[in-house]
Amino acid sequence: MTNSDKAAENVSPMPSSMSILAPAIGWLVPGAGHIIQKCYIRGVLLMASIISMYMIGIAMQGHVYSPNGGDLLDMLSFLGDACAGGLYIISRALDWNPGLITKATADYGSKFIVVAGLLNFISAVDAYHIAIGKKQ
Amino acid sequence: MTQISHFGAAVLFALFASVVFGITQKQTTREMIKYGLQSFAMFVGGVILAGWAMWLLRH
Numbered sequence: 001m002t003n004s005d006k007a008a009e010n011v012s013p014m015p016s017s018m019s020i021l022a023p024a025i026g027w028l029v030p031g032a033g034h035i036i037q038k039c040y041i042r043g044v045l046l047m048a049s050i051i052s053m054y055m056i057g058i059a060m061q062g063h064v065y066s067p068n069g070g071d072l073l074d075m076l077s078f079l080g081d082a083c084a085g086g087l088y089i090i091s092r093a094l095d096w097n098p099g100l101i102t103k104a105t106a107d108y109g110s111k112f113i114v115v116a117g118l119l120n121f122i123s124a125v126d127a128y129h130i131a132i133g134k135k136q
Numbered sequence: 137m138t139q140i141s142h143f144g145a146a147v148l149f150a151l152f153a154s155v156v157f158g159i160t161q162k163q164t165t166r167e168m169i170k171y172g173l174q175s176f177a178m179f180v181g182g183v184i185l186a187g188w189a190m191w192l193l194r195h
Contacts, residue, residue, distance in 0.1 A: 042159050045155055045159060046155070046156060046159060046160075048155075049151075049152040049155040049156055050152070050156065052152060053148075053149070053152040053153075056140075056148060060140065060145075103139075105139070105140060105142075105145065108140075108142075108145045111149075112145075112149065115149070115153065116152075119152070119153060119156040122156060122157075122160050123156060123159075123160060125160070126159070126160040135163060136163060
């Protein structure tokens with residue numbers, strides 16, 4: 001093997017456009033990263049699960065966290081919420097935050113929203129793995 | 137505002153999380169279904185066990 005062959009072997013291949021597009025679209029719209037790669041059933045199931053979880057959280061008067069520099073848990077909750085991508089942007093834009101929380105289940109709602117965001121992140125990473133061929 | 141019982145919320149949580157876990161953590165369809173069902177059973181079983189553990193601590 002010549003030096004040029006070795007050099008060519010060490011250079012990582014250029015990322016395909018899909019490896020950037022799939023996780024980005026998947027983050028913005030839950031499940032869409034799979035759908036654009038023709039994994040329709042998986043994409044629809046992911047989309048239904050994540051959107052349902054997020055919307056049930058909103059319906060339970062869950063809190064949608066905004067960027068903050070206060071309590072550590074609040075900061076982490078914001079990160080979790082932000083992972084929901086388009087859902088988070090819409091809920092902030094339309095101000096879906098409850099005014100006065102009157103029920104104990106509202107705390108469950110907040111957790112539903114955070115976990116929906118985290119599940120969306122896992123889904124976007126999975127879309128990336130499909131795009132680079134690590135997973136079928 | 138949606139009113140869901142504690143157990144209902146836990147089952148819904150288990151359902152949605154299990155679907156995503158099953159799809160994202162395994163390679164083949166068969167493995168995905170198996171892992172999703174296992175996750176769901178573990179989530180709901182854990183809720184029931186934790187519920188009984190809290191009941192025993194209380195009494």
